[in-house]
Amino acid sequence: MKASVIIPTYNRKAILEKTLKAITDQSVPNEIYEVIVIDDGSTDGTKEMVKKFNHRIRYIYQENKGRAAARNHGIRIARGEIIIFIDSDIVVNHTFVEAHLQKHQKHEKAIVNGLVINTSNFEDPRSEKRKLTDYSRASFATGNSSVRKKYLLKAGLFDEEFNQYGWEDLExxxxxxxxxLIKIKANDAIGYHYNPPVSLDHLPHMLKKEWERGKMAVLFFHKNPTLRTRLTTLYAPPFFYLERLINLGGWPDWQMTEKIMEWLKKSGRKNLFKFLAQFKLIHAYFKGMREGQREFQK
Structure with a gap:
């Protein structure tokens, strides 16, 4: 057993099924890696779906504690020397596991990061081409990364104080x-990250996630109070002033804004709808940071 692939999940049954089909169909023998799904309290039938994969998946259920706690659970029970992380909305290519293992054979103390390509194509996520917006400078991004288990244990695992969405991997x-450890790129390890198209139905979920990400950004800064962290998270006074100016009066939260977006969607003006949605998401992120300030500065 050379590697353990750890996948935390919460109510993502449909895309998780595609994730599992891809990760259990790899270019390396089945015997040299295991797949561990940590179900963080799903209520959408995830357990029943995973059962269809029989012995290929180690399924663990826990009460909802957040992604950091879920990944830690997976690390502790993992049998592989190398821990590979993907998210439950990532569909990988056929050489994914092989590419990660090859890099670790050459580099003992490595954080290996693969490519993540964002897509809204649910039917065929792997048909998406790489875009400039897919570029990432993150040192450790658990959508597609791997580290030897001994170094994760030595570093102290994920900080479970990050109990909402965002930043626990960078920390x-x-x-x-x-x-x-050093950062290594594995260009042959590709993960296609499925993001549902922006819609009125899905927007509340996206806003909640951005609010949580903003809140956890403040926690991240308090644990790593550096200029780089400020710039990465936008947790600095100039960004707050700019956001206040752009979203003067909190107009993204107005009922009138909701009605305008409904009209734009019904009339087929998709670009304008997405434009307003982005302002709402930015506003939600900064509201989350302001909540984080109140909570973590006590």
Missing amino acids: LGHRLLALG
């Missing part, structure tokens, strides 16, 4: 780099 990445 652990700082601690891994402090151990002397």
